[in-house]
Amino acid sequence: METKYIIGAIIAVIAIVGIAAVALGGGSTEHAPNELVTCVAAHGEEPEFGFDPMHGWGYHDSGTDPLIQSTILKRDKDNNFVNDLAKDYTISDDLKTYTVTIRDDVKFTDGSKLTAKDVAFSYNKAKELGEGADLSSMKEAKADGNKVVFTLNKSDSTFINKLTDVGIVPEAGYNEDTYGQNPIGSGPYKLAQWDKGQQFILEKNPDYYGKEPYFEKITNLFLDSDAAFAAVKNGDVDIAEVPVAYANETVDGYHMEYFDSVDVRGISLPTQNDTGLKSEDNITVGNNVTGDPAIREALSIGIDRQKLVDGSLNGFGDVCTNGVAKQLPWSYDQGKDGQVDEAKSVLAAAGWKDTDGDGIVEKDGQKAAFSIYYNAKATERQAIAVAVAEQAKEIGIEITPEGGSWDDIDPVKFSQGVVWGFGSADPYSIEHQYDSRVAWPVWVTTTLNISTTVQ
Template identity: 25%
Template sequence: MKKKVLSLILSAILATTFLVGCGGQATSTKNSTGNKTFIFAQGADPRGLDPAFVDDGESAKVICNVYEGLVSYGDDNTDVKPCLAESWDISNDGTEYTFHLKKGVKFHDGTDFNADAVIKSVQRQLPPNATDDMPYASFTFAGVNKVEALDNNTVKFTLNAPSTPFLSNLAMALAAPIVSPTALEKYNGNLNEHPVGTGPFKFVSWDKGEKVTIEKNNDYWGEKPILDKVVIKITKENSVRASELMTGSIDAMDGLDPNDVPKLKEKQINIFNEPGMNINYMAFNCERAPFNNPKLREALSYAINREDLVQYLYQGYADVAKTQLPSFIPGYKKDVTSYGYDPDKSKAMLKELGQENLNIKMITYSNPRPYNSVGGQKLAEAVQNSLSKVGVTATIDVYQWTEYKEKTQQGEGEILFYGWNGDNGDADNFLSLLDSKEIASSLNVARYSNPKVDELLAKGRKLPNGDERKALYGDLQDLLAKDAAWVPISYAKQMAASTPKIKNFTIHPTGTVFFKNIDKE
């Protein structure tokens, strides 16, 4: 057995400092006195607060503070570290993962955390229990054949085949967190409006369309939060959030519009601008005519001037995307041959295909997203203008985010706009968005299916990290570029802002925000 064990020096460290819980570094050993309320504004409501039933960043920002998983990521990276599991063993053939659970941890409702809780959290997301409204289940637990309790504090996962991303998947904010089995029974297996985890914050209330309120978990097993309360305020417009930040009615925000940055800096607002682990893209509905024809997808790809579009919309706060992978993800191929801007070729191909007067329907979202700071409507309008120059007439239907998600799941629209915030830093996390099995889960919004792509993805999951795995993902990017299910648009810089009185506020590379170590003067 290969054993990955929690560092033995931890006990020595604990003699001089507090234990760090999942999701953040210890920057202070004193907890707050008085009532410290932190108000964070984001652009859309969560879709839900049960990690099994959502796949969006707005939900994840609440979930990652209320729940925890067996493992977690580093404070500013996606390195895996212990969390509710103190250590784990991996069998020599890579198909068995045995987790040794932390003892003495309780859920917010007083239920003991133990092997039974892990089993119930996971088994509801495995066949035959998993349902179509569990979008991350097939992704997170891909290849899990069985999960069983060896004793009250030990859980073993058995996989059908080795899976390099599996351990990283268990640190994700969606699907992987462990939920209270008592709450599952009480609320009929769905905690979307009644989240109960083990995290540093407890759920208080959700006023839909307005705010989510969470409060300090005074019984938290690790170092307790500095803040007493966090309000996640829902404010659709970027500019309104920026104004609220400048007046002090909120403490921090994400989803900055580049146009607002200069005036925020004038007010001494702290601006966060880091490379983002994300992709912003336009997808063709590959199941529906006429875009079930890859040659038509190619023709329209030539019509999009991505360089000009990105510069116009994002003004230096995003980079042009060539593939599905951000450049710093292992396996990224910088010399992928994609369809560049060539409107004359686009027109010629449209004529050859008998589609000179093509009329199409595009659907998009109204609010800004972490991967698209100006919102889906502006991006769709820019693409609409580009398509008009090659004779294509496009209409645009715009929806609020939660409704938009429903429309994409229903297969509406011939062109749609979407994006992805990376969950774990692994290439599979991005490229699996084009796995045919993820059509049912709704992660594959392009509804693209190619058996060769599926074959390469399956092989890549089994390969250990290294040159062979990177080369395989390079071949996969070439294949996906040729098939043109997507037009990759941009990699957004990870942008957020906070007032000077806020300390220790950061955005994790996964796009989530851990509130535990934030302080407010």
Template identity: 30%
Template structure:
């Protein structure tokens, strides 16, 4: 959720970019070059960040813009999902799988001109435990001790073996900060990345500039503007008129034909890890009865919903695991659409005739799919009241923080977020299942085979217990100028990697 990633949401959710017309390069300009004509790019996304500080503010829009672009991590994911070097050029693990020793690059520096050293890594990891306030910080609890062995060598000791910890270091909790650069994270981020923050026009756009002091390969574009559109038609029109160069997250897939039939554009379609979740507030009495939860799931015709609210694009999955994770199984056969059975279950649980508040973020897919959910649940005997909450601020506060809702719809885009969303009663789903927590713990501490086996069991347990309903998995749909290269086929990380973009 996106943020959420929620990539809740979200991605949970996405962003959009304002109007900058891209200037073409001189004939001698190549990706990574800083010579030639000025290179600028405008990308359209959805869901502007509420803040630029992901240490205290949830939501996927912040890491989407800043992670990997402004902030870097010790390790990162490649396009296949493999953990590869970043600020750490290599690492070793002790035989007991509890101690990690990282050898760091020696030429990275922050945009405040401070060199990046192992001391900054110690500060950043410890700060997750002491200063972060989001639910994601819990992934760092397993760290027992962290110390700098030298300026370029870091040692991290865990309290127990954890398969998940190194993976989490590829996400926002692994971001490296300068101790002298954290005083204004909400408005002035400072990192070691290929771009540096330039300005934020609230309600409109974020501008990033190429970091010409970057330690790695220099980006092709010297300025990239991200502009945020709430209306999918306006987003599409911005590309058609040349105001932007990329639609980073297509919100109206039914309108794709206007781009596929035009040779000025390219359309990329891949997959994401953004599970569009119909979440239940499991702390409420009505949802404590499994028959209510199962009845809701069986009242929803998922294929019809996908065809209606997202033009049939996306994938039906049946639980909180995308196909790009090694423990994926198709669980759509659990609680399949059966209106008669749904009515019977809701009658038996006493939920029939009750009114449920479906509190939706003002995101196009959520509003569109929410109308379908309301119609299908009312056919099964429930009453559904839709409330639209401005996203991100109102939804994050009302639903994610205060759990003041009965049901909601949001795309949880953070990678491998099953445990985050359902493993703690502190999260907004308020799901409490000791068996699930035992499976997650066994998956984290076991060998690779045990991890896969227990994560499969955890995903099946979630589905069989109807902890929520998984409407579909978002596709990665991008439309861009024909000559733009470096766009991701699949979106399986929290960030939109801007450093690989170039013009052919």
């Protein structure tokens, strides 16, 4: 514990020095009222390939706005689809053809006109690179005058969500290696500067066709959570995203604002026994403890989620027993929660008994023990894994929380528990979570290109 605090303190000091350096470079931390200094990870971490929607910029599970680029549709505050570049659209009865008319008054920031050809190009390119939205159902996008016709390889009612997911780039001169450094788009802002590892600066696009924002300039700092909180205490930023662990702090001149999200935390539990099955990339599949449905059921009905939300999430969250956030149109009633006695009965009925008196149940010589892995960079995931392990003991299940990087988690993701984060406004997420055809080895090659954005 002590080491962690010392590391935290060192990071904070480094961060303050870092901010001071940025501030000195800019003259002072004071800025004009119509300039904004932020420290938010709204679109994930600093994008490796820059601000290129073809490489996934602006797509971080359906529902984000790339700002520098426009999209065909957007969502409004009630989660309805509204036009952005689209003037109107039609969907064929068989849900295999989506036809969008593109507005004709939009210019890219280099002065060139945005056309249906640019839209078709962007979708075909995004599909080819496969780093953002899942466009696997799209056969091709083709311009036809001021229309773009999306031809799908199967009926896909969820494809309308994909029309919000890809920022549009100009076909002329597009280069997938360099565009992200100097993006040309048609959104409300344009990229003015990107100091890698430090910050990026956006400036208002004077030619933007939509509602004009008040802020002329946005400087967004890349700081880790300790440094972000230090920046708040120092009065250096207008707004900073902080982990829920900081959310009960008070700082003069600031107030806390918090938003419900559809971002759910859940722990995958291997449903198969370990029978020697390997995934195509030779990763062990299955676990002889979680492979027993009674173990999974006992955990699901026995763990007290409200206690977890109050503790691990500092009260900033909502219980969810089924992985579907209550704001989503496909949400449904919650299941059982915190029923320790019932959980114990489920285990006993399935033959799990504590025969050696250590508080942990066994069956056929197998102890009810497994590990839950979490991304060590996510403090709330660590807190969840540790608290679940503590509660599981009461039910008679021994869980070892293991922190690591995604590289550490990759080899065990099919054989141990893993803490995941999901939260898309697109119901296709259900397919990603549960469809057997995406998991089993024979299907693996067709699905591994789907997404690199889950964290």
